Amino acid sequence: MEFIVHDTLTAMAALLEQPLERRPDALREMLAPMRSAIPMPGDIADIHHQGGGFRVDADDPRYLPAVRRMIEADVLGQVRRELTRASERLGAAKQVDALQVMFVMGNPDDEHLMTRSGGYYGMGGAPGWLYLLAWPSEEVIGRIAHLAVHEFHHNVRFTNVEWNPVSVTVGEHVVAEGLAEAFVRELSGPAAMGPWSSMVTGQAYDVAYERIMADFDLEGMRHTSAYVLGDGAMRLFGQEPRGIPDMAGYAVGLRLVDQALSASGLSAAEATVLPAAELLRRGGVRG
Numbered sequence: 001m002e003f004i005v006h007d008t009l010t011a012m013a014a015l016l017e018q019p020l021e022r023r024p025d026a027l028r029e030m031l032a033p034m035r036s037a038i039p040m041p042g043d044i045a046d047i048h049h050q051g052g053g054f055r056v057d058a059d060d061p062r063y064l065p066a067v068r069r070m071i072e073a074d075v076l077g078q079v080r081r082e083l084t085r086a087s088e089r090l091g092a093a094k095q096v097d098a099l100q101v102m103f104v105m106g107n108p109d110d111e112h113l114m115t116r117s118g119g120y121y122g123m124g125g126a127p128g129w130l131y132l133l134a135w136p137s138e139e140v141i142g143r144i145a146h147l148a149v150h151e152f153h154h155n156v157r158f159t160n161v162e163w164n165p166v167s168v169t170v171g172e173h174v175v176a177e178g179l180a181e182a183f184v185r186e187l188s189g190p191a192a193m194g195p196w197s198s199m200v201t202g203q204a205y206d207v208a209y210e211r212i213m214a215d216f217d218l219e220g221m222r223h224t225s226a227y228v229l230g231d232g233a234m235r236l237f238g239q240e241p242r243g244i245p246d247m248a249g250y251a252v253g254l255r256l257v258d259q260a261l262s263a264s265g266l267s268a269a270e271a272t273v274l275p276a277a278e279l280l281r282r283g284g285v286r287g
Contacts (some may be wrong), residue, residue, distance in 0.1 A: 002097065230248050
């Protein structure tokens with residue numbers, strides 16, 4: 001597989017050295033390859049801001065040093081190397097021929113990014129693309145490459161397992177997140193995992209587990225994201241909260257996956273090609 005990792009760090013450094021009025025157009029130019037491949041309504045600069053990206057309409061003295069730290073740390077090189085390792089580990093699964101990777105720096109003042117998402121998140125569901133966004137704090141800068149692996153796992157999984165936004169179930173979505181984190185752990189150890197699967201514990205976890213399992217077969221992404229991301233994100237996105245703690249779907253998904261892998265003897269890599277229902281059936285977790 002070929003990984004095309006766009007040199008957005010150099011582009012963002014150049015953007016941040018331009019006069020403020022030129023920065024929105026520089027951002028649009030940087031994101032143009034992805035915009036042309038993934039149609040999105042509206043101005044891409046507005047979409048970038050709404051998604052927690054760094055501001056291009058205001059000066060912030062933290063931005064340029066953060067970009068330079070990532071350049072010095074070779075973050076994009078780390079991304080490429082970890083993706084190559086992940087691709088090799090998933091060699092038995094069908095993969096696309098080429099995958100483009102777009103990394104964008106986040107906004108350290110965005111509450112959803114910094115609080116609910118732990119400072120970073122990504123999207124790996126678009127054919128041929130990975131999108132990664134992070135504010136490179138000390139806790140996050142070394143994990144951006146592992147985030148890329150998490151999103152790459154989604155991309156590979158749904159090259160092998162059907163993902164239809166209309167018919168995908170809560171269970172399939174939750175298991176996909178848990179399995180992606182299990183694969184990151186299998187590839188690089190527990191320290192590489194994101195914070196999402198450990199954010200909800202105790203009674204809050206018990207409530208989430210009960211509600212997710214009750215609606216496990218509910219279909220449609222218009223519903224499933226609420227069970228993965230939780231109520232805070234749904235209020236932010238103007239959607240209906242379902243009584244789910246923030247990010248609880250990751251914790252529930254990882255628990256289900258760990259139970260299934262332990263009982264079946266499968267590795268996370270081997271389980272990548274199995275639909276959620278089949279994986280849980282093999283593990284005796286759900287008939």
